[in-house]
Amino acid sequence: MPIAVGLDIGSEAVRAAVVDSSKAIPLLRRFVEMPLPPGAVQAGDVVDQGAVTEAISALWKRHRLPRKRVVIGIANQRVIVRQVDVPHLEEEELREALPYQVQDAIPIPVEDAVLDFVPLEEFGTPDGDLMLSILVVAAQREMVETLVGVANRAGLQVLSIDLQAFGLVRAAFGADLALGGDGPQALLDIGSSMSQIAVVRGGITRFVRILPTGGTQFTEALMTGASLSREDAEEKKRAVGVVPSGLPEGEDETAALRRLLTRTADGLIEEIRGSVKYYLTQAGEHSLERLVVAGNAARLPHLASRVARALGTRVEPVRVLDHVSVGRVHMTEPQLLELQPVLPAAVGLALWGSFVVPPGNRFPHVARGE
Structure with missing residues (x-):
């Protein structure tokens, strides 16, 4: 497959990855992002089409990205x-x-x-x-047509719409998708306004669930429970985090904030645990072999450790760069490593069609901007 561009339209930013899949190891040529105004995209739904179109146009113009063979991801409650x-x-x-x-x-x-x-x-x-x-x-057809319309108005030719979870799996597991063992493995992406969990076994994505909890809910817990501004809540959230197990002790401000964040984390963990239990019961499986964690909100200190203890499974951070080679992306290695939690969606979408045994089908019949 020739070069393709994966477009991830998130709640806080639009991100694009240019990947050449004609190589033995896919080559990541570019990864760029452009912030979105607050509220332009909410829980995966495009609310302000003009603002999103403008951001995509600016991103493509600034970085001179290819306008053809663009694959857009979808992920929301619709x-x-x-x-x-x-x-x-x-x-x-x-x-x-x-x-x-x-x-x-x-x-x-x-x-x-x-x-x-x-x-x-x-x-x-x-x-x-x-x-x-x-x-x-x-x-929902209306939602798909809105995404395609936004991209078309930004001057892009849409090759396909793909379920974002399929892209996440492609980027997170790479060749291990088919070779990583006989048991089920899962990918958990904790984004700004929602989370996604996908279970893979035998080279095929067998279960996907989109959960309505993400990093925004952690921020709002501090805003409501500690009367903080959004800016202060974001800063405190990143600094304080949760505890790996149990509940925080102490009466100081840090302990109080950590309790608020930990309770929010436990609500998300219950949703994750319920989803995993449902899959395992339906599939007649006993446990996951491993859970790979991605997403901007997965950076919350000690959240991954708390998930691991609650699920009783091995949890690893996503390592997209283990599965692709890197071209001239105009970033230092530390900068690229810092971005790894948010790489999978756009990179995986750009890998659309590059798998002999695809971890999901790919909406081949939607409007393509032709």
């Missing part, structure tokens, strides 16, 4: 990912029949949705019928 069992059909037949096969399994009218699927396993029924388990992705 995206549904479900496992569904359907009669076994050839891929094209199943794609045509997909709206009828999944209409009772998703809470979106199929006529208002963009649908895609990932084949998981074949199995037989007691009556001898051949069935197929698939992971269905349903995104």
Whole structure:
């Protein structure tokens, strides 16, 4: 696959990665970002289309990025990912029949949705019928068209819309996606306004859940509980963090702030634990082999350690740079390493189509700005 550009439209910034996948090891050519005005994107939804278009235009103009072969990620509460069992059909037949096969399994009218699927396993029924388990992705068409429209107005040609979780998995696991062991592994991305968890086994993404808690909720906990301004809450959040286990002791200001952050962390951890437990129960698995943690809010001091203790599994920071080579990105190595938590979305989107066994399908039929 030739050079592609992954576009990650987040709550705080738009980020772009240019990746050449024609190499034996994908080559990261550029990674750049542009801040967004507060409120322009909320929980993955574009609220101010003009502001987002302007930010994308400015980012492309400043860094002279390629305008073709752009892959945009989607992730919000208007995206549904479900496992569904359907009669076994050839891929094209199943794609045509997909709206009828999944209409009772998703809470979106199929006529208002963009649908895609990932084949998981074949199995037989007691009556001898051949069935197929698939992971269905349903995104509200209006939301998809808004994203494509924003990119088109910024002068970009959209190659595809991809579920952001699939991109995160591609960047976080690289070749280990198929070679990292027989058991399930997971990717947890804690973003500004939401978190995403994806479980991978046997080279395929088998479970995705988008959670409505992210770094913003930690900031707001300090604003409400300690009467801090947003700016002060952000600063205190990064300095104080949570405790690896238990609850903070003491009566000083730091302990009080840490208690607020730790309670918020525990709410998120319960959502994560519930999601993992659901997958493991449905799949008949006992535990995760490992959990890879990414996202800007994952930098919160000791949060990863608290997640590890709560889940009883090995937790590792994401290492995108283990899976790509780096070209002239106009950054020092320390700068690039500092950005690793926010690299996976844009880099993984730019890796769209580069996997022989893809960790997810890729909305091949949405509008492409042609």
